[in-house]
Amino acid sequence: MAGLLTVVFDGVAYGMLLFLFSVGLSVTLGLMRFINLAHGAFGMVGGYVAVTLLNGFGVPFLLILPIAFILTGLFGAAAEKAMIRHVYRMPELQQVLFSIGFAFAAGAVANILFGPQQQPMILPSWLTVQVSVLGLDVTAYRLFLIGSGLLVGLLVIGLFNYTLYGAKVRAAVDLRRTAEGIGINVDRLFLVTFSLGAAFAGLGGALAVGFLGLDPTFPLKYLVIVLMVVAIGGPGSIVGSFLAALGLGVTDALFKYLVPEVGGFVIYALLVIMMVFFPKGIMERSA
Amino acid sequence: MRVTPEAGIGVVLLVAAVAAFFLFPGYLALLSTIFILAIFALSYDLLQGHAGVVSLGHAVFFGIGAYASALLGRHGIAEPIVCLLLSTLASALVAGVLTRIVVVGNDLTRLLVTLGVGFLFFEAANQANWLTGGADGMPDFEVAPILGLFPFDFLGRTAYFYTLAVLVLVYAAMLRITRSAFGLALRGIRENTMRMHAIGAPVSRHLALAYIMAGACAGAAGALLAQTSRFVSLDMLGFERSADVVVITALGGTGSIPGVVLAAAVFGYLKDALSSFSPKYWQLGIGLVLMASVFVLRQGLAGLFNVFRTGDRE
Numbered sequence: 353m354a355g356l357l358t359v360v361f362d363g364v365a366y367g368m369l370l371f372l373f374s375v376g377l378s379v380t381l382g383l384m385r386f387i388n389l390a391h392g393a394f395g396m397v398g399g400y401v402a403v404t405l406l407n408g409f410g411v412p413f414l415l416i417l418p419i420a421f422i423l424t425g426l427f428g429a430a431a432e433k434a435m436i437r438h439v440y441r442m443p444e445l446q447q448v449l450f451s452i453g454f455a456f457a458a459g460a461v462a463n464i465l466f467g468p469q470q471q472p473m474i475l476p477s478w479l480t481v482q483v484s485v486l487g488l489d490v491t492a493y494r495l496f497l498i499g500s501g502l503l504v505g506l507l508v509i510g511l512f513n514y515t516l517y518g519a520k521v522r523a524a525v526d527l528r529r530t531a532e533g534i535g536i537n538v539d540r541l542f543l544v545t546f547s548l549g550a551a552f553a554g555l556g557g558a559l560a561v562g563f564l565g566l567d568p569t570f571p572l573k574y575l576v577i578v579l580m581v582v583a584i585g586g587p588g589s590i591v592g593s594f595l596a597a598l599g600l601g602v603t604d605a606l607f608k609y610l611v612p613e614v615g616g617f618v619i620y621a622l623l624v625i626m627m628v629f630f631p632k633g634i635m636e637r638s639a
Numbered sequence: 640m641r642v643t644p645e646a647g648i649g650v651v652l653l654v655a656a657v658a659a660f661f662l663f664p665g666y667l668a669l670l671s672t673i674f675i676l677a678i679f680a681l682s683y684d685l686l687q688g689h690a691g692v693v694s695l696g697h698a699v700f701f702g703i704g705a706y707a708s709a710l711l712g713r714h715g716i717a718e719p720i721v722c723l724l725l726s727t728l729a730s731a732l733v734a735g736v737l738t739r740i741v742v743v744g745n746d747l748t749r750l751l752v753t754l755g756v757g758f759l760f761f762e763a764a765n766q767a768n769w770l771t772g773g774a775d776g777m778p779d780f781e782v783a784p785i786l787g788l789f790p791f792d793f794l795g796r797t798a799y800f801y802t803l804a805v806l807v808l809v810y811a812a813m814l815r816i817t818r819s820a821f822g823l824a825l826r827g828i829r830e831n832t833m834r835m836h837a838i839g840a841p842v843s844r845h846l847a848l849a850y851i852m853a854g855a856c857a858g859a860a861g862a863l864l865a866q867t868s869r870f871v872s873l874d875m876l877g878f879e880r881s882a883d884v885v886v887i888t889a890l891g892g893t894g895s896i897p898g899v900v901l902a903a904a905v906f907g908y909l910k911d912a913l914s915s916f917s918p919k920y921w922q923l924g925i926g927l928v929l930m931a932s933v934f935v936l937r938q939g940l941a942g943l944f945n946v947f948r949t950g951d952r953e
Contacts, residue, residue: 381747385747387747387750435930438934439933442933444693444746444747444750445687445693445889446933448693448695448750448885449885449886449889449929449932449933450929450930450933452882452885452886452926452929453925453926453927453928453929453930453932453933454926454930455926456922456923456925456926456929457922457923457926457927457930458926459922459926460919460920460922460923460926461923463919463922464919464920464923468919568919572878576754576755576758579751579754580751580755583747583748583751587747613766614766616762616765616766617758617759617762617763617766620755620756620758620759620762621755621759623751623752623754623755624740624752624755624756624759627740627748627751627752627755628740628752
């Protein structure tokens with residue numbers, strides 16, 4: 353029983369990371385219908401920033417998180433300004449080609465710079481202690497992941513539901529042309545949203561290194577599950593993404609623990625079933 | 640049948656391929672790999688180039704053809720042509736079952752479903768160790784001489800002519816299909832699905848048929864690779880193989896049959912040359928080329944053929 357609870361706990365932590373990876377993609381997909389298969393690359397950038405700062409320069413872990421957030425956000429903004437804004441008006445095939453190319457190139461650059469091996473992450477000692485929660489022994493790191501995931505989730509939901517910026521994004525997701533008609537600069541909105549999305553993915557990547565590992569295959573490895581979160585949650589829906597990420601994380605962890613023989617493909621079967629029966633996701637729109 | 644520019648270029652490509660046999664006798668194995676890649680790319684081109692259905696899991700059929708061929712060989716059906724036909728049939732059947740879930744939905748869900756199906760088959764083949772050998776692959780199956788006459792030799796001569804013959808057949812078949820009324824209907828669906836619905840065309844049935852044809856053809860390519868390399872492994876239905884054909888089709892110029900064959904040749908050669916030199920630079924190169932192709936090479940290599948064209952397309 354305790355084992356099962358630990359697995360659920362791991363699944364929740366995994367789900368939080370998935371949410372961070374995918375929230376930006378969900379909004380940009382809903383906003384511009386831009387199919388970005390390279391979103392995982394931003395998570396990877398955040399991860400490498402964190403590893404370099406922590407292992408190379410000994411920067412404290414808590415300081416690394418905002419740095420990874422900002423640097424990845426800037427990287428995302430640069431990519432959007434330089435290339436991506438020219439791609440999102442193209443047909444979907446071109447978007448797929450471009451973003452697969454981006455994912456390949458990002459992985460290869462990471463491979464050239466850092467080598468193909470898993471990156472070690474030396475966690476600070478306060479994150480490695482065992483903590484007892486409801487009679488359950490878990491590492492402080494998992495707790496920290498869940499805590500940060502919840503905090504960011506609440507922040508993002510607040511940002512999109514209770515600010516003018518969020519209202520603009522929701523309006524543009526709903527009906528882009530009308531939103532432009534009342535004077536919302538959707539292109540600029542997209543730049544900001546894209547960069548924010550990249551920044552959140554980078555934060556997720558920095559948090560995830562000690563939990564999921566980090567190597568140059570990262571953008572492709574998490575491509576499917578991140579797209580799944582978005583598709584199942586419904587593009588453009590923050591709450592949907594959150595629920596989908598949590599559900600997928602726990603489902604994946606549970607099946608891998610309970611039935612390891614089939615655990616690997618339960619989530620893929622789930623994706624196919626969901627897409628066939630709920631092609632618009634669980635929350636059609638409520639950004 | 641009128642001699643079309645595509646058929647003319649096909650003859651030129653065939654002459655080039657045969658010339659390569661005499662010019663590069665040490666590279667026959669690479670040449671047959673390239674022919675197989677071209678067959679696989681042509682199968683995907685029918686789907687994406689002509690019908691406009693983007694799939695990220697086309698390697699599923701390639702893998703099924705390969706595994707079917709290996710399993711048949713292990714159970715005593717070792718004649719390559721019989722094996723090839725049966726594997727093609729197996730892939731067509733799987734495509735027929737899967738077509739229900741591919742034809743539904745919009746482009747995004749279709750992308751996700753094909754991606755999901757691809758990973759599903761990959762994981763299934765990985766777990767079914769007793770059948771597929773899992774991550775170790777399947778080296779233990781028999782391949783008899785073709786028609787009992789031509790054994791596969793070490794130099795790869797038999798493999799070369801065998802794969803080239805199949806490529807020529809597939810090339811001709813693709814020309815015939817895309818020139819037919821059915822091919823025109825597929826192009827109509829690609830250009831404007833709603834209008835095709837409106838004129839009463841059976842859109843779902845056309846798409847299903849195209850999907851089954853593409854699946855069957857990809858299965859034939861997989862079976863050929865299994866027979867000529869005498870080895871089947873998980874990467875034959877992996878995501879990277881699916882991505883390969885998406886790339887080749889795009890570089891070749893979506894919908895252009897000779898362009899796709901030429902792109903397969905270039906891609907196959909560069910992949911062989913660069914990945915033995917350094918896989919990471921190959922990946923970087925292909926990534927950059929893909930990103931650039933979206934901006935500068937919208938027509939793909941087929942743009943090169945436009946000088947020969949009568950201008951009846953697009």
